[in-house]
Amino acid sequence: MTLQQDRPAGVGPDAASVPAGIGVRVVLIGELKRLAGRHEADLRLPPGSTIQTLGRALGSICAPAFEQRILTSDGDIQSHVAVFLNGGQLARTGDTPTVLTDGQVELMLVPMYEGG
């Protein structure tokens, strides 16, 4: 398994059937890859898509374990999963959800602090 260097995504295989939007290459790292049953996904998402939009799209194409364990009941990506767009971590908080742009999105479980 090899991580991709940060680079803009190309147009995905299903792009022709989707109106113009943003092109996102999703890279699933580590345990997420195992749960999803895949390492990468090329997605075409509507303009204005957020992390929640991305989560719902992934839920429809990944293995059931991904939806069960990584997504909320609303299809959003659970908060303990870090999301990076072109190498920068997206804020999972805020009054206004972050809008995705063209590029590479990585989903990763970052080390969690537990305590003493």
Place this chain on the structure above:
Amino acid sequence: MPTFVRGRDTKAQTVHRPGAPRHESPNADWIPTTCRMCLVACQVLVHVEDGRITNVIGNPDSPRNRGRMCAKGKSGIMSHYNRSRVTHPLRRTNPAKGIGVDPGWEPISWDDAIDAISAKLQKVIREDPRKLYLQTWADGDFAGWLGGMASVVGTPYHQTGISGTCGKTIHTIQYLTAGGWWDEVDFEYCNYLIDVGTQQGIATREGFNHSVPDCATARVDRGMKLVVVDPVGNNAAAKADEWLPIRPGTDAAFGLGMLNVLLNEARIFDAQYLAHRTNAGYLVGADGRYARDPETRKPLVFDTTGGTPRTHDDPSLEAPTLEGEFIVDGQPVKPAFQLLKERVAEYPLELVEQITSIPAGQIRRIALEFGQAAQIGSTITIDGVEVPYRPVALNWCRGPQGHKHAWHHTWALQLVNVVVGCINVPGGYQSRSTASNWPEVSWPAVGPDGMMIPGGHSGKHATAFPGRPATRPERTDLFELFPLAAHTRTFVPEVHRDREKYGIDHATEMLIHTAGNQITGGWGDVNAVADWYSSIDLVVGFAIEINETHEFDDIVLPMPTYIEENAFTDAQDAVCGEGVAYHVIQQQVVNPPEGIRHPIDVMMAVYERAGILDDVHLAMNRVLKLKEPYRLEAGRRYTRDDVLDLQARSMYGEDHGWEWFKEHGVLVWERSVEERYPGRFIKGRIPLYMENFVDRGQELAVVLADMGLDWELVDYDPLPKWLPCESYGQLLRGDIDAIGVHYKLPFVYGGQGNANPWIDELCEKLPQSYGALINTRLARERGIKDDDWIWLESPVRKVRLRAHVTECIHPQVIGIAGHAGHWSSGKPVSKGKGVNFNSLLPYDLAHLDTFSTAIDMCAPLTVRKA
């Protein structure tokens, strides 16, 4: 950019000590670094002369300890010059593993060690990464580098703590109510402090080298009252104005009793704060769930001005009603605050006295004093900014969270702070790292249902809101069955006993751990823990000396002491309420002995041979939050100093790289009043009522039923209540003589202990360090006199130690201190002295909290004269 200052020039309440000059002479220097004798991590100046360490003093430039240091820090010299130190890699030759079994160590080369480890790692990655288990503890950078590898290869098992109780609820509740990681009391303004099961401000907790003098100043200059609620008359109780000996496992009842006085008897609560800053006004139906707007699904409230129910964020809302009963869509509903009042009314003080053994009149008086001292409605102006002023705090930690039903014990206590509005305001209960404007903007924000979601400043920690839907577990720590817990490592040995019962299809085959002592400190019955370690095919441990956990290793790798290594991460901090934040480093003062390598260098070599180093580099860009152009590149190789310099410059700019930090040790900058006291500047409400517990509990019930597991789910209650531990019932029935509890000594706290000869000397001079505290009354009943040898027996172990008969302990309690009871030959100074408290604890489902996974730290004991 902020204004940079020197730590010793800050305006905060300080007790500065003189420092010492850098570059004293060509062959001598005072080098700034971080002490790692415990997790407090104070900044020190280490004197090195001709390559030898000759002194360690506090660094006055650091706001964390302001030039002070403690006895443990001073003794760091002896830990550094440890004569039992491991100096080359070792391999086990005796395949048998067990308590007291000689591993039969033989030296091996670094090449052979790294070959063996990387080969096994490759195998595990290929077959199933979940066979890999990682254990670290307060290891700064190393924890991150192991965690980065875990993220890459796909193992979910990266343990970053040791204790069976730490973090079980304290950090979770911190994030829920205060938005940050560690808590402190704002001693600059506090006038009334209640310490429950903690010695904040006197002997323990993070930052005690500043909190102790600040607490003393508060008491002497302002007459701050200190009340200690603890089974043990410990150091804090000895300094307190009042000590309330409490029966173990009854903290929730104490908190509920205080709340009953405040809310129902005296009606002392911060109504404005509760209405606008919490979910106290949210309407709750008979099913325990919010009444919600049918279109937006937002929780509803009733305004005091009347009319129809509105959403909690309706701009026309003036003040949510906190009390009463209403009808919404034909259904009866009550504000959450009304439900809390009714719940705490179930705990009249006469009942609380029966449960806790604390007289009702004393609880009532303390509650009234606390409520009045809170000065609800008052404000204070700091640097031109007016903020609420609530000079009270109820601080709690280790004691209340070390029980079954840990959530309810600690939540009831925290609600005392919530109802008087003292969180993150001057004088009150503070949370560190809640809000930051520099170098990263990190503030809590608004999450689901208008509730506060913490920012990411202190790193990720699973939270109790909104929690995770339960699913059938795949993890050997059953993380999926604890939807509201932060971490669940305490269940690992339980699952090992019967994986089939829990449906776990893999076992741990490889374990890598740092120098922490998991066997003696991580769980209960050491035989259960040893059984799990013995089953693992390859256990690799980094060590300074061989401890009880290393005796189960297959390969031991020597590591530098903290005086010999560099670290940059996990070091950005602020003292609660103080006007500055800071970043400190740890740096190599002297070279390690020939042949010893830094653990990160070792793991980089392992990663390279296993073919995953490039992927780890890319993952570490995320873990370390490295910005362009400071990111690690695939295909390049870096030294430790290279990475440290990239980290420093990425975080603080070109002017503050690694060389700058090595020279100066600490970077200090001013922060705003809003960052210091963010309480009323945070968007998002904090919970008084945990509505999500209803759904999480019901989801879990379905999964457990499907698995055929009969776990109690009584803890999934949105409101606090008191539930007894096993030992509580045993005590009242007379099945046991006493409940054994562990307590902390300031010189044996949070890390390295009596294996250090100076710390051992302190323990020998204070003989209760290695003995057992027993109340005069219980001693008399058993015919025990002071200094007699006694037997203490629990269901899992029988130990012999000296009795110290005293009034400074609850009559139904035995107190055992510190982290003694070592048996490893690698710790000759501490071997055979005192008792390992954790080894007395039964380890089974009846003694594990099935909500937070805390280990029940009540040891059920019989007591006999030996």
